[in-house]
Amino acid sequence: MKITLLGTxxxxxxxxxxxxxxACMDARNGGRSNRSRFSVLIEGDGHVLIDTSPDMRAQLLSANVSTVNGVIWTHPHYDHYAGFGDFYRAQRNVDVYGIKETLDCILDTFYFMSYKRHDITLYEPFSLIGLEFTLLKVTHPPFENAVGVRVSNGDKTVIITGDTNKEIPEESLKMMEDADLLIADALAPTFKLRKHMNAAQAIALGKKLRAKQTVFTHVGHFYGPHDTASKKWPLGYDGMVFEF
Ligand SMILES: [Zn+2]
Ligand SMILES: [Zn+2]
Ligand SMILES: [Zn+2]
Structure with a gap:
């Protein structure tokens, strides 16, 4: 499987x-601090998007993706779903996956779109593009059930925490253990955050879960310019690719 961080x-x-x-000046000057909103592309026997960033059109064009086999939504925050409208006339009846309350909320907004709805139960694996996906409850107020995503090809495992603070339920932590790659929400280097993890918390999570590699996403401008900050922290960047 191939993982591309479309938006970090x-x-x-x-x-x-x-x-x-x-960081914002470096981004304006074309540096890697330039980040689009959150989305991850998973490639197996097809393409699955984890969240549909408001920047999705540009992301799909730059990743050269012409057809998407499924969209999995983690939670109904604007920065994670608004780009679903970019499928308008580009692709019909996109298969969309998520827990009931997330789908209810997002699909209410996109009543004018065509889609195929798939309600998913927490912790129950489902298959797509030859890979196994599982939705894991995380903690991202005010949502009762924001999720992270576990992706496995049977041999290698990738965990995407989704938006979460460090209080991840025990049942989810168990299913996140020993991943080959942990893609972790780490919005800021040091602040105490209510809805997200900071850098130290994301690193601690990777250690606790014995992840072979941790990479930060949902990165704010608080870190400073990417090239300097990435010497200290494992910051992801838009277009970063991992293959397993
Ligand atoms: Zn700034
Ligand atoms: Zn969020
Ligand atoms: Zn977010």
Whole structure:
């Protein structure tokens, strides 16, 4: 399987409108601090998107993806679903997957689109593009059931935490153990965050789960320019690829 981090930014992303901090200036000058909003592309026998970033059109064009075999949504925050409208007239009846309350909320917004709805139960694996996916409950107020995603090809495992703070339920942690890659929400280097993890918490999670590799996503401009910050932290960047 191949994993591409299509978008590694937080909700306002980098550069943030109106901000002149060093990360935002590096982003404006074409550096890797330039981040689009959250989305991950999974490739097996086809393409699955984890979340549909508001920047999805540009992301699919730059990754040269012409057809998507499924969309899995982690939670109904604008920065994770708004780009579903970019399928308008480009692809009909896209298969969409998620837990009931997430699908209810997002599909209510996209009443004018065509789609094929698949309600998924937490912790019950399902197959897509020759890979096994499992939705794991995480903690991202105010949502009762935001999810992370476990992806496995039977041999290798990738965990995407989705948006979460460090209080991940025990049942989910068990299913996140020993991953080959942990793609972790780490919005800021040091702040105490209510809805997200910071860098130290994301690193601690990777250690606790014995992940072979941890990479940060949902990265805010607080880290400073990417090339400097990535010497200290395992920051992902838009277009970063992993193959297993
Ligand atoms: Zn900034
Ligand atoms: Zn969120
Ligand atoms: Zn988010």
């Amino acid at each position: 930014g937080d909700a306002p992303s980098t550069p943030m409108i109106g901000c002149k901090c060093p």
